[in-house]
Amino acid sequence: MVNTRILEQRLGWRSAEPGDEPTPPTRPIGHTPVLQGRIDSARPATRQGPRRLAIEDAWDALSRVDHEADRLVDQAGRVPSISRSSVTGRAMDQLRAQLMRVIRQNDWRRIGVTSPARGAGRSFVSVALAASLARLDGVRVLLIDGDLEEPALAGILGVEAPGPLEEALTGARPAASQIVRVGNTLAVALNDTAVAFAAELLLAPDSILALRGMGDLLAPEVTIIDMPPLLGDSAAQAMLPQLDAVLLISDGKSSTAHDIVECERMLEDQVPIVGVILNKSEDRDPRPRARRR
Numbered sequence: 001m002v003n004t005r006i007l008e009q010r011l012g013w014r015s016a017e018p019g020d021e022p023t024p025p026t027r028p029i030g031h032t033p034v035l036q037g038r039i040d041s042a043r044p045a046t047r048q049g050p051r052r053l054a055i056e057d058a059w060d061a062l063s064r065v066d067h068e069a070d071r072l073v074d075q076a077g078r079v080p081s082i083s084r085s086s087v088t089g090r091a092m093d094q095l096r097a098q099l100m101r102v103i104r105q106n107d108w109r110r111i112g113v114t115s116p117a118r119g120a121g122r123s124f125v126s127v128a129l130a131a132s133l134a135r136l137d138g139v140r141v142l143l144i145d146g147d148l149e150e151p152a153l154a155g156i157l158g159v160e161a162p163g164p165l166e167e168a169l170t171g172a173r174p175a176a177s178q179i180v181r182v183g184n185t186l187a188v189a190l191n192d193t194a195v196a197f198a199a200e201l202l203l204a205p206d207s208i209l210a211l212r213g214m215g216d217l218l219a220p221e222v223t224i225i226d227m228p229p230l231l232g233d234s235a236a237q238a239m240l241p242q243l244d245a246v247l248l249i250s251d252g253k254s255s256t257a258h259d260i261v262e263c264e265r266m267l268e269d270q271v272p273i274v275g276v277i278l279n280k281s282e283d284r285d286p287r288p289r290a291r292r293r
Contacts, residue, residue, distance in 0.1 A: 055219045059140070062181035065159055069131035069182050072157045079156055082128040084135070092125075092132040095277070099129070099247075100136075102274055103222065108244035110215070111274060112146070114227040114236055116259035120251035121279045123152040126226040129247075133222055134186035142179075142220040144189040144211070146239060147228045148198035151191035157182070165191035169207040175214045187218055198228065198235035211242055230263045237266070245274040252280040 065072065070083040083089050103111065113126045130143040145153040145165060154161040159180060168178040168189070179189045201207055215223055225243070228235040240246075248263055260276060267273055 055217075058176065058217045059181065059187070062176065062179055062187060063162065064181045065183075067183070069127060069134065069157065069186055072159060072182065073127065073131075075158050079124050082131055088128055089132070092128045095129060095275075096132040096136070099274065100133075103245070106244070108274070109221070110223045110225065110242060110244045112225045112227045112236075112239065112243040112246045112271075113249065114246055114263075115229050115249040115251065116231045116255050116263050117229050117251070118150070120229075120249045120255065122229075122249040123147065123156060123226050125247075125249050125277065125279065126224050127153060127156050130186060130188075130224045133224070134183065139222065140185045140187070140218065140220045142187050142189070142214060142218055142223045144214070144223065144225045145191045146225040147235075148191065148195035148201065149228060149233075149235060150194060153188060153226060154190045154192060157188065157190075159188070159190065161190035161192035164193035164195075165189060166193065166195050166201060169201060169210045170204070171206050171210065175210050176217060179214065179218075187220070189214060199238040202235060202238040208242065230266055231259065240267070240270050243271050245272050247274050248276045250276055250278050252278050 067075075070081065070089065073079055074081050074083065080086065080088050082092060084093070099111070103109070113122050113129070115122045126143060130141050133139055134141045143153065145151045145161075148165065151161070151165070159182070162178050162180065163173070165178055167173045168175045175189075178191075179187050181187050195201055225239065227239055227246075230236045230248075246267060248260070250260060255278075264273065
């Protein structure tokens with residue numbers, strides 16, 4: 001599922017000659033975000049006493065789905081399995097290890113998952129990555145269906161959404177009423193109704209406060225937001241101020257190097273890219289591998 005070799009070659013990051021060492025660009029991240037609604041990074045000190053009890057009560061009060069996310073995806077039958085033993089599950093576990101290292105080094109908590117265009121599989125990657133993160137001991141994850149114009153997470157998980165996410169963002173209903181708890185450590189803010197003018201909604205002060213309120217209420221270690229595509233969609237731009245970093249999903253069948261460069265240009269000086277994933281690739285590396293013993 002995840003193949004970075006093609007992407008590296010397309011972008012000129014690696015020589016095709018066997019034995020050559022990869023030479024990715026080494027551009028330092030000079031991003032110091034001043035984000036609307038950003039949660040204070042000094043969170044561990046607030047998780048004691050009454051605050052810790054309030055967080056536990058908030059998680060206990062959520063509507064609950066008994067099965068873990070990987071089993072829900074299996075039951076839906078529309079996408080590949082994301083269980084630990086599956087190809088996708090193992091790839092996500094590798095991505096999880098790299099992601100946790102980077103976000104802990106930089107104290108990042110809100111990660112947006114986007115792509116140059118629709119059809120790259122970013123919603124599926126969002127679910128699979130969130131499920132992988134939630135398997136870690138002591139790590140709670142909040143997954144938000146942020147693609148308001150084409151919500152997809154409820155369909156992937158096979159779970160009925162509590163209602164329109166727009167109502168929670170505008171304050172018509174409490175934010176907690178829109179969140180479903182999947183297993184013990186994963187909470188998902190679902191949506192069952194498309195929003196016609198998503199960018200305008202996401203830029204509204206009430207929406208900014210509502211998104212922050214979800215994080216304040218549940219205090220997850222990581223928040224994953226399934227975003228709209230970057231190119232040709234202003235809703236993604238409206239969401240960028242709420243993020244610490246972005247994970248970019250490239251479609252191995254249609255995305256080009258120009259698309260990736262254009263996304264980098266749009267994100268420059270706004271939010272750092274935590275990584276680029278090549279999805280939907282059937283390529284196999286022809287270079288010989290050492291046999292395992």
